[in-house]
Amino acid sequence: MWFKTLHLYRVHDLPVLPLRDLDACLADQAYRPLGGSEAKRIGWAAPAGRGSQRLVHEINGHRLLSALRQERILPASVVREEVEDRAAAKGGSLRRRERQEIKEQVYEELLPRAFLRTQRIDLWWDTERQLIAVNAASRARAEDVLDLLRQTLGSLKVTPLATKVTPTRAMTEWLRQPGQRPVWLEIGDQVQLKSTTGDSVIAGRQVDLDADDIQAALEAGRQAARMAITIDERVHCVLHDDLAIKSLRFADAILDEAADAETGDDPTLRLETDFALMTGALRGCIEQLIDGLGGEAQPAAATP
Numbered sequence: 549m550w551f552k553t554l555h556l557y558r559v560h561d562l563p564v565l566p567l568r569d570l571d572a573c574l575a576d577q578a579y580r581p582l583g584g585s586e587a588k589r590i591g592w593a594a595p596a597g598r599g600s601q602r603l604v605h606e607i608n609g610h611r612l613l614s615a616l617r618q619e620r621i622l623p624a625s626v627v628r629e630e631v632e633d634r635a636a637a638k639g640g641s642l643r644r645r646e647r648q649e650i651k652e653q654v655y656e657e658l659l660p661r662a663f664l665r666t667q668r669i670d671l672w673w674d675t676e677r678q679l680i681a682v683n684a685a686s687r688a689r690a691e692d693v694l695d696l697l698r699q700t701l702g703s704l705k706v707t708p709l710a711t712k713v714t715p716t717r718a719m720t721e722w723l724r725q726p727g728q729r730p731v732w733l734e735i736g737d738q739v740q741l742k743s744t745t746g747d748s749v750i751a752g753r754q755v756d757l758d759a760d761d762i763q764a765a766l767e768a769g770r771q772a773a774r775m776a777i778t779i780d781e782r783v784h785c786v787l788h789d790d791l792a793i794k795s796l797r798f799a800d801a802i803l804d805e806a807a808d809a810e811t812g813d814d815p816t817l818r819l820e821t822d823f824a825l826m827t828g829a830l831r832g833c834i835e836q837l838i839d840g841l842g843g844e845a846q847p848a849a850a851t852p
Contacts, residue, residue: 549595549612549822551670551683554793555690556709556834558844559678565701567606574603577700579616584660588619590696595670596816607820610827611673615693620662622655630654669693672827680706681830687792709791712842716789719772723757730840736776738786741765749773779833787837802829 565573579591594600595614605612631651635642642650670683671693682690687708698704722729729735735757741750750765757775773789784797806825811817838844 549670549819550796550798550826551672551681551830552794552796553683553685554681554796554830554834555684555687556791556793557680557682557690557694557706558709559673559680560705560707562678562701562704564675567604567611570611571602571604573700574613577696578603579618582618582620582664585656586620587622587659588617590615590617590692592616592696592700593668596819600816602816605816605820605823606675607824607827609674609676610823610831611675612819612823613671613673613697615669615671615696616666617669617689617692618664618666620659621665622659622662627651627654627658630658671697672823672830674827674831677831679709679834681834687790709838710845711791711838712845714789715787715791715841716771716773718841719775719787719789720766723762723772723775724766726758730836732780732836733840734778734781736778736784736786738774738776739772740774741770742773744769744771779836782829783833791841793837798826798829802826 574592577592579593580589582589592603593614593616594602595605595612596602603613631647631654634650634654635647638646667689669689669692672681672683674680680694682693684690684693694704694706722733722735723739737755737757738753739751739755739757739762741762742748750770752762755762774786776784776786776795778784782799782802784795784799785793786795787793802825806822809821811821
């Protein structure tokens with residue numbers, strides 16, 4: 549269950565709901581498979597898997613929730629081809645309204661036979677710091693889970709975590725001035741540099757980020773849009789310009805500690821052990837990263 553991606557959000561003005569009450573709320577929005585005519589559905593599932601009934605786990609104020617998102621994959625090209633065939637059978641020249649009616653009919657008929665795609669999206673809620681991190685491939689999928697949580701709780705005011713210094717500015721300065729890098733920071737071997745207009749990109753993997761050609765690109769006005777970094781020798785990741793943290797990898801010492809933990813064949817104990825070690829490492833690293841970006845900024849949407 550080790551997270552691979554973090555989309556970070558600040559929670560505003562929300563009292564911490566007792567665990568029993570939260571569990572009951574989650575049960576009301578529990579996942580169920582798609583019906584034949586449904587295109588997509590999202591609901592809460594047990595983080596420990598099918599053998600568990602628990603929808604939330606809490607370790608030292610850190611809560612773990614999991615959502616399942618299922619959708620039917622019906623390519624637009626398939627629908628378009630069927631519409632054209634049916635239109636041709638009726639003479640080909642149809643009014644727009646008639647063609648739209650055929651399209652709706654085709655979609656309704658083909659949808660139950662479409663392939664299903666199921667995604668699991670994990671959410672970590674640090675109730676002490678009122679910070680939420682979503683392990684999702686994209687911000688859109690993270691927002692789907694936050695919408696589900698908002699519906700579950702009745703209300704939820706969150707904003708993407710923002711810092712006083714933008715990640716782009718900080719990463720660019722870390723590359724330009726090695727001597728000014730925070731002591732906890734180690735740069736990696738992956739970078740993406742964008743022009744100021746954003747229409748030209750230079751990307752490199754397994755490259756020396758202190759090399760002369762990188763400096764030349766910076767001198768030409770390019771800025772870092774993403775960069776591989778290591779935080780406090782514990783977490784390796786790629787920091788993006790929107791503060792997303794991707795390609796997460798944890799230090800061997802942390803993974804070894806997890807492997808050596810006595811959990812037997814208990815999947816719940818295994819999950820909670822890994823979750824405790826993961827959040828223990830990430831919590832401090834996120835604080836260091838925020839501090840390195842000038843501290844947290846007050847989002848306009850949350851200003852009284």
